[in-house]
Amino acid sequence: MVILMKRTATEKDVAAVAEFLKNKGLGTHISKGQDATIIGVIGDKSCLAQTPLEMLPGVEKAVPIMQSYKLASRAFAPEGRVCHVGEEEIGGKKLALIGGPCAVESEEQIFEAARGVAAAGARFLRGGAYKPRTSPYSFQGLEEKGLPLLRQAADAYGLKVVSEIISENLIESEGQYVDMFQVGARNMQNFRLLRELGRCKIPVLLKRGIASTIDEWLDAAEYIMAGGNYNVVLCERGIRTFETATRNTLDICAVPVVKERSNLPIIVDPSHAAGKAAYIRSLSLAGIAAGADGIIVEVHPDPMNAKSDAAQQIKPDAFCALAEDIRRIAPVLGREA
Amino acid sequence: MVILMKRTATEKDVAAVAEFLKNKGLGTHISKGQDATIIGVIGDKSCLAQTPLEMLPGVEKAVPIMQSYKLASRAFAPEGRVCHVGEEEIGGKKLALIGGPCAVESEEQIFEAARGVAAAGARFLRGGAYKPRTSPYSFQGLEEKGLPLLRQAADAYGLKVVSEIISENLIESEGQYVDMFQVGARNMQNFRLLRELGRCKIPVLLKRGIASTIDEWLDAAEYIMAGGNYNVVLCERGIRTFETATRNTLDICAVPVVKERSNLPIIVDPSHAAGKAAYIRSLSLAGIAAGADGIIVEVHPDPMNAKSDAAQQIKPDAFCALAEDIRRIAPVLGREA
């Protein structure tokens, strides 16, 4: 924390700020500059987190210069962390490919999707049972009926299951079917859900909120890790901007930024960012080239008749060709797929 | 729904689209223009909500032109709706003033806040018991211990209680203490919570998500109303933009837009938008001048020592002066306060 005093601040103002900090148990370093005085705060500044220092006479502004997350920071585990999902890994040398439909719709559909995903060489099957939908009149998923179908399809093809969790009340029941919980963008700051996920042992795929900064996203990961669950993978899926040509704007630079700031693996979701099947291949390859640890793609055997997110789902054969391209560029990144 | 065909689309493409729609039970009107053919879709288009028509050969794009909310729309109740909170109203001629601290911190604090709020002539006391916080290491509220204090303070000064609800699991317990639930920005699309609120009888103050469009906000209101609870008030509290001078950017024009599109009352929250006490008065008066039905302001007897959101809370005397100014401009808007 650094405090910038106004140009018009008096010696007395500066002394009062120092006194205020001293009473909170903090030390100060005072630098008198040409234009203004700067006060560096020394000690455990967490007690100042909510103190409006700008309200003290003579204070221009207080500038926090440290991040609030610790367990999720790169400094905490400089070598980086690998997430273990059963015998599979995300964040190791091998790139993680996750595919599957937006929603589980029927036994036939999910088995066909699983077959295609496995044929592409992917190791993870995604599929939503509980669907958060913008309008109350849209299809809301098969809910508890969808999970066993998803599990059976994955098992039939030797895949791990990734599925969205939308309420802390469902952790126990849904946890019996999935290998990895996915927290959707809308729930990235559902702190009660995050806290409960920190207390369970199942790995978590944490999507970035569409209006969340990278630091807020890492704060959200910190909620899970603070409970003891370090098996967290981040997923960049596009942020909301003024551009309407795509559903969201994939923040591709979040990949190297996360690699620099955090010890957690990060994957990219091209489907929700693009909102359009035609752009999936470009975004997937871009994600891998930027250094992501994998991708999660919506794959549906019959997108034209999908009950949700139809425009952005690709067919199994397109996913297969994409996986092949990823295998070809992986070595340039020092990876394999 | 209107479908724009590509310039290169053939007669056969157009016929195939018409056939596709016919099989869904929909009619078409085909307009052959100079540059391209347009197909207007007739009938209940809800079955197309998730159909990627762009995947049909020759289709350039499909443009939805109707909103997905109905109960929340202006057309559904052209005269507008008044929300009843006990014997108080929001959305009638009288402007609603809601004040109180970010969080209930102690008996003394909340009683002092309530006294100040009542002295300003306001009729509603706000105060958080359960606080969603960005970092897991921040103060999380007094939780279930805060609610009785809030109720007692409000009763002592004849005020209605507004408090945030952060989980469907708390509706029953928290509902015993509050007159109106507040849904925070982070939970605007917590659809399970919205659905349960639709089934209860307590009025709901629905804050806009920081990255939500006005139409998505009205879709969220629709979730509550679809359950039978029409006592909903919208609250504009700032959206996230590139500007960092303020915590968020108050979308003041949301007020007339909501008045045009929806039948629901709308109030303005200057505190969370500004993030700084010095801007509260300007934003409050602007909100009322723009046509809002009231304001909700963070008022704390001792902001310097508040445990959360300290920088943006004002003192009771400032709230009192603000209420006085609002009373003076209200008649220009055809209102009273």
Next chain:
Amino acid sequence: MVILMKRTATEKDVAAVAEFLKNKGLGTHISKGQDATIIGVIGDKSCLAQTPLEMLPGVEKAVPIMQSYKLASRAFAPEGRVCHVGEEEIGGKKLALIGGPCAVESEEQIFEAARGVAAAGARFLRGGAYKPRTSPYSFQGLEEKGLPLLRQAADAYGLKVVSEIISENLIESEGQYVDMFQVGARNMQNFRLLRELGRCKIPVLLKRGIASTIDEWLDAAEYIMAGGNYNVVLCERGIRTFETATRNTLDICAVPVVKERSNLPIIVDPSHAAGKAAYIRSLSLAGIAAGADGIIVEVHPDPMNAKSDAAQQIKPDAFCALAEDIRRIAPVLGREA
């Protein structure tokens, strides 16, 4: 400027940074904290403006904490500045009302607009002769033929002329017809234009760029003032955000922020922000209530047949009624109109 060292930084790293700064003629104050060392930089930091201090070993980040504008800052003229346009003022007790069409289209049109604007009690007539248009196929204005018409219409009703300047090449010729140049949002960072405007004596109305922060806007004002022309008025006209219900999002809080940071007057343009005539009244009153020094509104005698920006222009009688409302709320703000 404050430099935050990495947790892993060594004594030697800190010494090297101090040495580097010393060679640039700067002093340092070093604060060793619990988690990290902070280096405060003392002296004229302008020589560091482009130095990537983060590239020095052990440096986590460099945080600039002073603004780059001086003449435009509140500290430079704490009492605030009034802009003089002939015998009229913007920024004094009297609110400035500016009205007129998007573009000068014909003698009849501009005289009728001027009559309406004067009848409302406004003292300034706006009208574009040179129009920057997004598409090359749109109406580009009457160009040099429009200016004399605008001047004559203004003179006939005793009004001052405000018109957009789009190139430094036009300053001399256009300057013969106008009382105040307007710099449009797209040219806010056309630095050659700004520099030349700094050298002329005509007041400048500087619109905010749609993606410019308030500080960048004040930097742009600084360009003009650095040349000696202090007669600058800022105009908030909406920024670009994700919301599409309005053409842009009026950043109403920019009004109190500018009042705090700068000595320049600020007015609000509701027309370009809203993009729709129906919202003009709400935004105008909100602007005045927030503390703006005036408004600039698009007023056209026949909006249905306007050649540009038709949807957002209001008729003279609506402008007249609006001026009346502004007169009624002005006293609450300590103003008159």
Next chain:
Amino acid sequence: MVILMKRTATEKDVAAVAEFLKNKGLGTHISKGQDATIIGVIGDKSCLAQTPLEMLPGVEKAVPIMQSYKLASRAFAPEGRVCHVGEEEIGGKKLALIGGPCAVESEEQIFEAARGVAAAGARFLRGGAYKPRTSPYSFQGLEEKGLPLLRQAADAYGLKVVSEIISENLIESEGQYVDMFQVGARNMQNFRLLRELGRCKIPVLLKRGIASTIDEWLDAAEYIMAGGNYNVVLCERGIRTFETATRNTLDICAVPVVKERSNLPIIVDPSHAAGKAAYIRSLSLAGIAAGADGIIVEVHPDPMNAKSDAAQQIKPDAFCALAEDIRRIAPVLGREA
């Protein structure tokens, strides 16, 4: 253009709209739907560009469904266009690598940069002579003294010269030294400049404005092409969003969107998007993987002492290694470098 009527619109309202359009020389197709009537407009709608149809009684909204650019559209040249810069090409099979410093600072600096750029196998040297800077107190470039140095350095290593043009007044003089003009983000809507560039024969690299949609960007390209200069290359360099971890947010999906909508080549500028040297490699590879026709990277022999944009410039050896990586992934994209 499609016009959606209000639910409450009468037959008379619909007839009046049809009559209004007929008087403009336009035909209509009227579709009476369950909820509302839709009017499709037939004919040359350019005459409606500025008509506020929403002001006609009963009209809910008018939805434009065609883009305003033609020459820049994919439909106009479905096979795509290659830009010729002397004997070099951008947009062909070979990827274009452009490197060089933010600004020309001295003979020694630009020659050393050129040597490094050529050594990497790049064919284009960039360097700014006229620098648009946010603050009037920052280094503004060597201006006319910089151009001959840039030309000589490029010639010494057989490179083409790319340099920014900031005013239509400089086209003739600067045109004697450069092979390709660069239009910076701030000038993307400087329509006078664009128009004059359309009249000259020198190829143009058109950067996207930080708040411009892809369609507005293509409209800007249309300005140049409408004058007869088809040698235009687009450059994605990041847009402004709420995220502050990077200088801007690289809109990587703009690459496939532009490929779909336009016939123009597109390259990516990782330097301005990232604002930090450490992220350049990731963004460059991502750009190529997404399908871009090349990259433009800031390369400086001594970034620590650069006079502008220092934090985001990389050294020649890093550029060389990057070029090598690009060569390795190019075949996966069907390209070479």
